[in-house]
Structures are given as structure tokens and as C-alpha cells.
Amino acid sequence: MLGNSGKPISEKAITVWRLTGVLGTLAGGVIIGAIAWVLSRFHVPEWWLAPLAGIWGVKAVLWIGWLPPLRQKRWRYDIRDEDIEIQHGVWSTTWTLVPMNRVQHVDVRQGPLLKRYGLASVVIFTAATVHEIPALSESEAERLCRLIAERAKAADQDDD
Amino acid sequence: MMTKRRLHPIAMVTGVGRELKHVLLPLLVVVIAGSRGDFSWRDLVMPLLVLAYTIVAGVLSWVRFKYGWDGQTLEVEEGLFVRKKRTIPFERIQGISTTEGIWQRLAGVVKVHIETAGGGLGEAEVALAAVSREEVHRLQREIERAKEQAGGRPPCEHGNRPLSLPLFTLSIKEVWLAAVTSGGAFGVVAAVWTFLSQLGDLIPYEALFRNVQTTWNGHGRWYIGVIGLVALLAAYGVAIGQNMIRFASFAVRRQEDTIVITRGWLERQTVSVPIGRVQGVMIHESWLRRLFGYATVSLIHAGGALDGGPPGDVVLCPLVKKERVSSIIHACLPEYDLGVAFRPLPKRAQIRYMLRPLYWLAAPLALAAYIERPWGAGLLFALPLALWIGSRRYQAAGWALSSRQLTLRSGWFRRTTTYMLKHRLQAVEVAATWWQQRKRLATISAAVMPLGTRARVVDVDEEDAASIYRWLQGKGRNQA
Numbered sequence: 001m002l003g004n005s006g007k008p009i010s011e012k013a014i015t016v017w018r019l020t021g022v023l024g025t026l027a028g029g030v031i032i033g034a035i036a037w038v039l040s041r042f043h044v045p046e047w048w049l050a051p052l053a054g055i056w057g058v059k060a061v062l063w064i065g066w067l068p069p070l071r072q073k074r075w076r077y078d079i080r081d082e083d084i085e086i087q088h089g090v091w092s093t094t095w096t097l098v099p100m101n102r103v104q105h106v107d108v109r110q111g112p113l114l115k116r117y118g119l120a121s122v123v124i125f126t127a128a129t130v131h132e133i134p135a136l137s138e139s140e141a142e143r144l145c146r147l148i149a150e151r152a153k154a155a156d157q158d159d160d
Numbered sequence: 161m162m163t164k165r166r167l168h169p170i171a172m173v174t175g176v177g178r179e180l181k182h183v184l185l186p187l188l189v190v191v192i193a194g195s196r197g198d199f200s201w202r203d204l205v206m207p208l209l210v211l212a213y214t215i216v217a218g219v220l221s222w223v224r225f226k227y228g229w230d231g232q233t234l235e236v237e238e239g240l241f242v243r244k245k246r247t248i249p250f251e252r253i254q255g256i257s258t259t260e261g262i263w264q265r266l267a268g269v270v271k272v273h274i275e276t277a278g279g280g281l282g283e284a285e286v287a288l289a290a291v292s293r294e295e296v297h298r299l300q301r302e303i304e305r306a307k308e309q310a311g312g313r314p315p316c317e318h319g320n321r322p323l324s325l326p327l328f329t330l331s332i333k334e335v336w337l338a339a340v341t342s343g344g345a346f347g348v349v350a351a352v353w354t355f356l357s358q359l360g361d362l363i364p365y366e367a368l369f370r371n372v373q374t375t376w377n378g379h380g381r382w383y384i385g386v387i388g389l390v391a392l393l394a395a396y397g398v399a400i401g402q403n404m405i406r407f408a409s410f411a412v413r414r415q416e417d418t419i420v421i422t423r424g425w426l427e428r429q430t431v432s433v434p435i436g437r438v439q440g441v442m443i444h445e446s447w448l449r450r451l452f453g454y455a456t457v458s459l460i461h462a463g464g465a466l467d468g469g470p471p472g473d474v475v476l477c478p479l480v481k482k483e484r485v486s487s488i489i490h491a492c493l494p495e496y497d498l499g500v501a502f503r504p505l506p507k508r509a510q511i512r513y514m515l516r517p518l519y520w521l522a523a524p525l526a527l528a529a530y531i532e533r534p535w536g537a538g539l540l541f542a543l544p545l546a547l548w549i550g551s552r553r554y555q556a557a558g559w560a561l562s563s564r565q566l567t568l569r570s571g572w573f574r575r576t577t578t579y580m581l582k583h584r585l586q587a588v589e590v591a592a593t594w595w596q597q598r599k600r601l602a603t604i605s606a607a608v609m610p611l612g613t614r615a616r617v618v619d620v621d622e623e624d625a626a627s628i629y630r631w632l633q634g635k636g637r638n639q640a
Contacts, residue, residue, distance in 0.1 A: 002590060002626050083633055092593040097632055102586045127462070127609045128586040 002095045006076035006085060012117045013075070013135035014068045019113055021063035028056055077133045079147060082155060084124060086131055101155035102126040106145045110138075124148065162235060164226040168290035170267035171225070175289060176218035177263070183210055227288060229299060232306060234274065236286050248286065250306035252276045254437060254462065256296070260428040264290055272296055326411040327491045328477055328484075335410070338479035339403035341448050407478050412492070419459075419492050421476065433474055437462050439608040440615075441489060441496050441579040442473075445482075447572065455482050457489070460578075462609040472610040496579050500567050502558035508599050509619035513554035517546040557617050559604070561628055566606055568615040578615035584608050588632045590625045597622075604628055 036049055067090060076087040084103070086096045107123040114120055120141035124131045136144065187207045217240060226237045234248045258270040270293060274286040330338065408425035419438075421431045440460035449455065457477040477488065486498045505513075525543065529536040553572040560567040566585065569577040585606055592602040602625035605616040620628075 002629060089591070092591050093597070094589055094591040095629060096587060096589045097629055098587045099585070099632060126586040126607075128607045128611050128613060131587070 002087075004076065004087070006078035006087060009072060009075045009077070009133065009135050010119055010137050010140075011072060012119055012137075013072045016113050016117055016119060016135055017068035017071060018064050021060070021068065024063060025056070025060040028059065032056055072135075075134070079144060079151075081151060084131070084148065086133060096131055098124060098126060098129070098131060099155075100148075100151050103148060103152035106148045106152075108141050108145050122148075162228045162230045164228045164235075164237070167222065167225055167227075167288060168267055168269045168292065169222070170263050170269060171290035172219055172222045174261060174263045174271075175222060176215055179214045179218060180211075183214060229302060231302065234286070234299075236288075246286065248274070248276060250303045253303055255432055255434065256300060256303070257429065257431040258296060259424075259430070262426055265428070268292070270296060272299075324413050324415060326413050328410075328412040328480065328488050330407055330410040330479065334479050335404055335407045336400075337452070337454070338407050339400045341446070341452075341454075341479075342399070342403050410478060412476060412488070414492055419476070421474070431474060433459060433461055435493060438493060439472075439584045439610075439613070440581070441476075441493065441498075443485060443498075443577045443579075445575045445577075447574075449479065450575070453482050454479050455485060456480070457485055460608055460610075460613055472613055495564075495581060497562060497565055498579065500560035500562060500565070502560050502567070502569060503624065504558050505554060505617075505619055506601070506621045509601055509621075510551060510554045512595075512599070512601070512619055513557075514547045514550035517550050518543065521546050557619075559617055559620060559624070559628070561631060566628060566631070568604070568606065568617045570615075570617050576615070578606075580606055580608055580615065582632065585632060588629055590629050592622070592625075602626075 032049075032052055035052070036046075039049070040046070070090045071088070074088055074090055074093065076085075078085040080100075082100050084098045084100065086098075088094055104125045104127055106125070108120050109123055110120040114135065118138050119135045120138050122133045122136060122141050122144050124133075133144070187210060191203055191207055221238065221240050224238060224240060224243070228235055229250075232250055234250065234253070236246045236248075238244050238246075253274055253276055255275045257273045257275070259273070260270050264271055267290065269290040272288040272291050274288070276285070405425045405427070407423060409428075410423040411421070413420045413422075417435050419433045419435060421433070423429050438459050439462050442458050442460060444456040444458070445454075446456075455477075456475065457480060459474045459476050461472055461474045476492070477485070480488065489496055489498055521542065525539050529539045532539070549572060553570070556572045556575050557570045559569065564582050566580050566582065567577065568580075569575065585608060587607045589605045589607075590602050591605070596602055596619065600622040601619040602622050603616065603618045604620050604625045605614050606628075607614040
């Protein structure tokens with residue numbers, strides 16, 4: 001219906017998301033370990049750790065192996081003269097349209113993981129909503145940020 | 161030059177009164193719980209100290225509170241221990257609302273709330289507890305003048321404008337009906353409950369509970385039931401009373417570019433909403449009120465919580481006959497068109513609407529029915545009921561699109577219709593899960609100011625959702 005247009009985000013996003021997945025899985029493992037330790041102190045039968053570990057394993061496979069490439073493939077963005085279009089989502093596809101003259105300000109954000117891979121995210125604020133384009137190359141993020149800010153200003157003058 | 165002024169001394173009384181209200185109940189509990197049967201003067205030392213502190217603090221904070229303005233900014237200084245000085249540029253002020261409590265009325269002054277752009281960080285809100293009417297008018301005129309200079313609009317004559325005829329008022333009967341059907345009783349019950357649960361340490365709940373249990377097991381089931389019912393009715397009565405006081409002498413006027421809402425009986429409140437700041441119109445119809453042919457109209461407003469409700473929501477008509485809504489809105493906000501023809505959802509969405517409540521109802525209901533056999537099987541009658549409600553929700557949902565306005569409607573218990581102008585929409589979102597895509601359906605949602613205000617309709621035809629999306633996309637000249 002709304003098609004599959006726009007530019008993809010950086011392919012390094014997959015690596016970053018995989019790493020995030022690994023970190024999340026490790027954290028989950030620590031929590032499960034802690035639960036197991038507490039339970040063992042209270043002599044609770046151990047069999048019911050199995051489903052917990054199972055969920056943990058499935059989640060790990062999903063978040064490290066399966067989801068990152070799909071997510072990267074589904075992310076699309078398009079910055080046009082009058083609006084910004086963002087498309088994302090694996091299970092549920094979401095198309096977001098932000099008219100250019102509603103943009104209030106634009107941020108470039110970079111966490112330690114993104115920085116390690118030379119990536120950055122662009123975050124777009126309107127008066128009522130926040131939209132993110134994750135994991136662009138640093139130069140592209142800078143360029144988009146300036147482009148959007150400029151076009152938002154131009155569109156604002158056209159308005160009313 | 162800015163001259164610093166103090167509030168009218170009545171502000172001391174209202175300030176101390178407000179603080180006392182906060183400490184009164186805890187103090188009472190402490191005295192009662194601490195006295196353990198026999199009364200002694202020592203039990204009164206603590207409360208008296210607290211009382212004295214409250215009064216002294218109230219007087220001192222009145223002394224420390226100073227305000228003033230010049231042609232550009234409003235300045236407020238306050239703080240007993242930590243001094244705080246706040247400067248607000250006039251152009252940033254979004255609205256002024258005034259309230260008159262009983263004390264303020266005795267002294268012939270008003271309480272002024274000053275609202276700046278809401279929703280964002282750095283939101284500032286200032287309340288001047290007791291200011292004379294003339295001074296409020298002067299402040300308002302100064303603000304308007306500053307805004308006109310900034311906005312380049314030609315200044316218009318102000319002075320003492322005569323009150324225009326109200327566009328909407330509530331009759332006594334309607335005030336009563338609004339209060340009875342407002343469902344505020346649940347709010348009162350919840351408030352009482354949270355209050356009691358906070359006192360958990362002081363009240364011997366366990367003993368109380370044991371008493372209740374023995375009574376229950378004995379002959380007193382009816383007795384407890386009746387007490388519970390009476391308590392609930394009392395809470396309902398209190399809610400009705402509160403709402404009647406709130407909705408009494410409700411009137412909506414239009415003064416040039418501002419909608420002025422006045423209301424309240426013991427405490428009179430005036431809320432001014434500049435028409436340019438209105439972001440949308442919402443019509444709520446709870447099923448109870450729909451039965452009587454009534455609806456509630458509120459405005460989505462970019463400022464903060466102007467009338468003490470949720471932020472961004474100002475009640476324009478607490479209760480109004482459905483057929484009158486269109487003319488009232490037309491008089492207040494001529495840009496909005498309420499006579500739109502709603503497009504229903506496609507037939508294939510109906511089964512999804514009907515099944516949706518079952519996803520989370522079926523398992524617990526079946527379990528409960530199994531455990532409470534055989535009578536629990538009666539619970540299964542809830543399933544067809546859920547199907548029926550789902551199909552009502554399906555029928556209620558709809559949308560309408562004109563060249564300048566998007567209208568979305570959803571809900572059944574509380575059917576909400578949101579009218580939004582194109583140039584107020586901040587973003588539009590179309591989402592489709594895998595299941596929805598298989599049935600060529602999508603969820604459409606539209607966001608307006610303030611933050612987090614969005615209207616949503618689930619399971620619109622895919623092509624319709626796309627057409628709404630493209631409608632916002634602009635004047636047709638898109639390049640990839």
C-alpha cells in the first residue's frame with residue numbers, strides 16, 4: 001500500500017544490534033543465575049529453571065541471530081522537501097510521516113557502541129512527537145541533521 | 161522600571177489554610193494513635209508545634225513572595241529557605257486563568273494562574289494567590305500589547321470590554337445530570353483507598369480484618385454488604401456534590417480571539433483559551449450519557465492543564481445535547497467542520513474487533529469457570545457479551561477526511577471523536593502487523609500538540625489509511 005521506498009540505514013547497524021543483543025543476553029544470564037542461586041538456597045526443585053533457561057536461549061537466538069538483519073532491512077528513511085518519511089518494524093510495519101514545517105529541532109546522538117563503529121542516530125522532534133533514524137554513518141547523520149534543520153526553516157517561512 | 165509588589169494579605173490565609181489541609185489528617189491520626197486511651201496535655205505539644213510552624217511559615221512566605229512586571233517580562237521572587245527568582249517573557253505566556261475561592265471573594269481579589277508553553281521541558285507555571293481584578297486586567301493588557309508588538313498584529317481596543325452573551329450554559333438539571341453521570345465516584349473510592357492504605361501502620365487492619373471475617377462467617381454477610389454499599393453510595397454522593405460545585409454556573413463566551421470559560425459555585429474559575437492555540441476538538445460520549453442523547457466536548461489545547469484536568473484538555477461543555485454541539489463549535493471555532501460523513505471500517509475488520517476482547521478474556525474466564533464449577537459456568541456468558549461489545553466497537557469506529565480536516569472516532573463505552581485540522585497535525589503514522597497485512601488492514605494514528613496526544617483507529621482499510629497518509633504528505637509535489 002505505502003510501498004517500500006527510501007534509503008536504508010547503515011549495514012553496520014546489524015553488528016551494533018548484535019552486540020547490544022549479546023550484552024542484553026549476558027545481563028539476562030546474570031539475572032537468571034542470581035535467581036537460580038537464590039532458589040538453590042531455599043531448596044526449590046531445580047526443574048523449573050529449565051523453561052527459564054529455554055526462554056533465555058530462544059531470546060538470545062532471536063536478538064542476536066535473527067532480528068538484527070531483519071530490522072536493518074526494514075528500516076527506511078526518506079527526507080524530502082516537504083516531509084520526512086520513516087518506515088520500520090519487523091512484526092508490525094510502521095510508516096511515519098512528519099511534515100517538514102512541524103520539525104522543532106534535530107539531534108545527532110551517539111552512544112559508545114555506535115561511536116565504536118563510526119555511526120550516529122538522528123532524532124527528530126516535533127512539538128508532540130519524537131522520531132529516530134538509528135545507525136547512520138557519522139557523516140550522513142551530520143548531513144541529514146543540517147539538511148532537515150535548513151528545510152524545516154524554509155518550510156516554516158512558507159507556512160501560513 | 162519594575163516595581164515589586166506583594167500579594168493581598170488574604171494570600172496568607174489561603175496559603176496557611178492549604179498547608180493546614182495537608183497536615184491536618186496526619187496530625188489527627190498521630191494524636192489519636194498516640195494518646196492510647198487516656199488523654200494528656202503532652203500529646204498536644206507536637207500538633208501545636210506543627211501548627212505554629214505552619215502559620216509562621218505561611219506568613220513568612222507571604223513576606224518573601226514578590227512579583228512585578230515591566231513591558232516585557234513578569235518576575236516572581238519566592239522561597240523561604242531557598243530563594244527562587246523566575247523571569248517569564250510575555251511572549252512565552254500562553255494563557256491566564258483566574259480562580260476565586262471563598263477567601264479570595266471575601267477580599268475581592270482573584271487567584272491568577274499563568275501558563276507558559278506546556279508539554280515540554282522547562283515548563284513554567286506561576287500562580288499569584290491574591291491579586292486585585294484591576295491588576296489582572298492591567299497585566300493581561302500588557303501581555304497582549306507585548307504579544308502584538310512581537311507578532312506584528314495591529315493592536316485592538318481593549319479597556320473594559322462588555323461581557324458577550326454566553327454561547328453555552330448548563331441548566332441546574334444538566335449540572336445535576338453531568339455530576340451524576342461523570343463516574344467520579346470511582347475516583348473518590350480510589351482516593352479514600354489510597355489514603356487508608358497510607359495509614360496502614362497506624363490502623364490495626366489485621367484485627368479489623370479478623371473481626372470482619374468472624375462477622376462474615378457468622379451471620380453478618382448482609383450486614384457487611386449493606387455497609388459496603390452505603391460507603392460506596394456515600395462516596396458517590398460526595399463525588400456528585402464535588403462535580404455539582406465544579407460545574408455550577410458554567411458558561412462559555414467568545415471574546416474576540418479568545419474562548420472564555422467560567423465555572424464554579426464556591427470557587428469561581430475563569431479559563432481563557434486563545435483560539436489560535438486550540439489544537440483539536442474532542443467529543444466524548446460515554447454509553448450512559450449517549451442513552452440520554454448527551455455528549456461532552458473538550459478542546460485539545462497546547463498549554464498546560466488550564467482547568468485542573470489532564471494537561472492539554474479543556475472541557476468546553478461538560479454535558480450538552482448532541483444536536484447543539486455543532487452550532488456551539490461553529491460559534492467558537494468556525495474552522496472546524498463537525499458535519500462530516502463518517503466512513504465505516506471494512507466488513508473484514510469486524511471479526512477482528514469481535515475476537516480482540518477474547519484474546520485476554522478467554523483463558524482467565526475458562527479457568528475461573530472450571531474452578532468454580534458448576535455455577536462458575538455462568539461466567540461463560542461473558543464471552544458472547546464480549547463478542548457483542550467488540551462488534552459495537554467495530555460499528556463505532558470510523559474516520560472522515562476533508563481537504564483540511566481529519567476526523568477519527570473509536571471506542572464504545574466511551575466513544576471519542578477527535579477533529580484535527582491538517583495544519584495542526586504533527587505526525588501521522590500507519591502501522592500494520594503481519595495479521596493486519598494479510599487482511600489488508602492497518603492502524604492509523606495522528607498526533608497533535610501537546611506531547612503524547614494522539615487519536616487512533618485500528619483496522620482501517622489499507623488503502624484508506626494510505627490515502628490519509630498521502631493527504632498529509634503535502635501539495636502533491638513529492639520527489640524521492
